[in-house]
Amino acid sequence: MKIEYTNFGLASRVGNIIYLNKRLLKHPELHDALLRHEKAHTSGFSWQDIKIDIINPHLKGVKLKYWAFLLSTPQSWVEVMPIYYKDGNLLLNPLISLIWAFLITLAGIAGLILKI
Ligand SMILES: [Zn+2]
Numbered sequence: 001m002k003i004e005y006t007n008f009g010l011a012s013r014v015g016n017i018i019y020l021n022k023r024l025l026k027h028p029e030l031h032d033a034l035l036r037h038e039k040a041h042t043s044g045f046s047w048q049d050i051k052i053d054i055i056n057p058h059l060k061g062v063k064l065k066y067w068a069f070l071l072s073t074p075q076s077w078v079e080v081m082p083i084y085y086k087d088g089n090l091l092l093n094p095l096i097s098l099i100w101a102f103l104i105t106l107a108g109i110a111g112l113i114l115k116i
Helices: 022-026 028-040 047-055 063-072 074-080 094-114
Strands: 002-006 011-014 017-021 083-086 089-092
Touching: 002 022, 011 028, 011 089, 017 022, 017 028, 022 028, 028 063, 047 094, 063 074
Parallel strands: 002 017
Antiparallel strands: 011 017, 083 089
8 A cells, every 4th residue: 555645635545545635744643544544445446435434433533623624725625526636537536426416416406496
């Protein structure tokens, strides 16, 4: 497993490479929690990965720091985009895509109810 530090994003795993935002190095507690989280993911994509993101036991105790870091670091916001670009590849974040699909569906239903 290889760790690469990036300018953008927060933490993700593609195959056996874990990408961490380089600004996390200033926050060792959050850095280590996110590294444990990414190591727990599989090298591909499975229901196990969705379960890990939903339950997310690794961020227990650093949730406040997680949100503070995410909100105060605009470079990490690509993490909440359903599709993002990294190292020449267009990648899909499956869980975020499901959340976006759900919100867009809700917005569509709300639009139909209000006949906008
Ligand atoms: Zn995850």
